[in-house]
Amino acid sequence: xxQVKQNSPSLSVQEGRISILNCDYTNSMFDYFLWYxxxxxxxxxxxxxxxxxxxxxxxxxxxxxxxxxxxxLSLHIVPSQPGDxxxxxxxxxxxTGNQFYFGTGTSLTVIP
Amino acid sequence: xxxxTQSPTHLIKxxxxxxxxxxxxxxxxxxxxxxQQALGQGPQFIFQYYREEENGxxxxxxxxxxxxxxxxxxxxNVNALELDDSALYLCASSFAGYYYNEQFFGPGTRLTVx
Numbered sequence: 001x002x003q004v005k006q007n008s009p010s011l012s013v014q015e016g017r018i019s020i021l022n023c024d025y026t027n028s029m030f031d032y033f034l035w036y037x038x039x040x041x042x043x044x045x046x047x048x049x050x051x052x053x054x055x056x057x058x059x060x061x062x063x064x065x066x067x068x069x070x071x072x073l074s075l076h077i078v079p080s081q082p083g084d085x086x087x088x089x090x091x092x093x094x095x096t097g098n099q100f101y102f103g104t105g106t107s108l109t110v111i112p
Numbered sequence: 113x114x115x116x117t118q119s120p121t122h123l124i125k126x127x128x129x130x131x132x133x134x135x136x137x138x139x140x141x142x143x144x145x146x147x148q149q150a151l152g153q154g155p156q157f158i159f160q161y162y163r164e165e166e167n168g169x170x171x172x173x174x175x176x177x178x179x180x181x182x183x184x185x186x187x188x189n190v191n192a193l194e195l196d197d198s199a200l201y202l203c204a205s206s207f208a209g210y211y212y213n214e215q216f217f218g219p220g221t222r223l224t225v226x
Contacts, residue, residue, distance in 0.1 A: 004154070034214065043116070043202055043217030044155070089154050098145075098168040100215065102154030 003027045004092050006103035014111050019077040021106050023090035026071065030094040030101075035064060035075045038087045038105070047088075048075070080110045114139050116205050116218035124224045130191045133221045135203030137184040143167070144186040145215060146178060147202040155202055161186055162208050190223075198225045 005024045013019045021035075031052035036044035050057040050064045050073070057064050063076045077084055087107045091100040117136045125131050137144055143162045147155035157170035161180035175191040184205070190197055200222050204215035 006154075036217075041219065043204075043219045046214045046216065049214060091154075098143075098160050098162075099157045099170060100145075100155075101157070102147075104152070104154045 002104070003030075004090060004101045004103040006088075006090060006106050008106050009104070010107040010109070012109045012111060013080045015082055016079045019075075019080045019084065019108055019110070021075040021077075021088050021090075021108065023073045023075075023103055024071060025073075025092050025101075027092070027094060027101075028071070030092040032093045033064070033066060033073050034091045034100070035062075036089045036091060036102075037084075038089060044089055077108075080108075082110045082112050084108060085110050116203060116216055118201075118203050118218040118221050120221060121219070122222045122224075124226065125193050126226050127193055127195060129193050129225075130189065131193060131223060133188040133190075133201050133203075133223070135186045135188070135205075135218060137186070137205035138216050141205035141207050141216070142184050143206045143208045144180055144184065145204045145206070146186070146188045147204065148172070148197075149200040149202055149220070150196075151199070158188070193225045195225050198223060 034049040035047040038044045066073045087105045089105045091102045093100045145160040146158040149155045159169040160167045164180045177189045179187045200220045202220045204217045206213045206215045
């Protein structure tokens with residue numbers, strides 16, 4: 001049972017434009033969410049997180065939005081750069097907080 | 113500051129064999145989690161170790177076992193390998209001292225079971 005879903009396997013965006021990556025979850029106990037970026041042959045790298053007490057968190061070009069009623073979060077990258085091309089995973093945790101559930105990933109390609 | 117390291121990078125085994133994968137935590141971290149990432153999937157939580165004890169387990173059979181050592185490094189052991197065990201195995205370390213904390217991943221070990 002996939003509790004965290006990323007329904008878009010891939011996304012292509014022009015350099016300088018906004019990239020929006022989406023993630024949906026089903027477990028209402030989840031209260032902490034993260035985004036990871038993964039390059040080939042490397043482990044996932046932490047990008048940004050948000051707890052359920054917030055609906056937005058910004059870090060430079062990256063902003064994560066959380067809509068708890070819709071059980072939906074999104075990652076906005078503005079402006080997108082070619083170096084942002086990677087696979088992005090969203091992850092969620094709740095309750096004990098020691099298990100993170102990952103989505104299947106979205107492969108972002110930023111076209112120069 | 114040393115990041116999370118894993119060994120070996122790649123491994124080929126045959127069905128029925130046993131395998132041990134190793135992980136060194138990032139400096140200052142006391143918790144290690146192991147994940148299995150099959151092709152085209154996201155990482156799936158196997159288990160977590162904190163203070164040398166298992167501290168949570170995902171939906172994996174008992175033939176997946178682990179250890180954490182006093183220096184917080186860790187091993188993942190898989191017995192009676194099956195073809196479906198072929199995957200990227202990721203180790204992640206974190207510091208358990210806050211309610212939630214980010215996990216920092218190693219580069220992974222690619223296991224192929226023939």
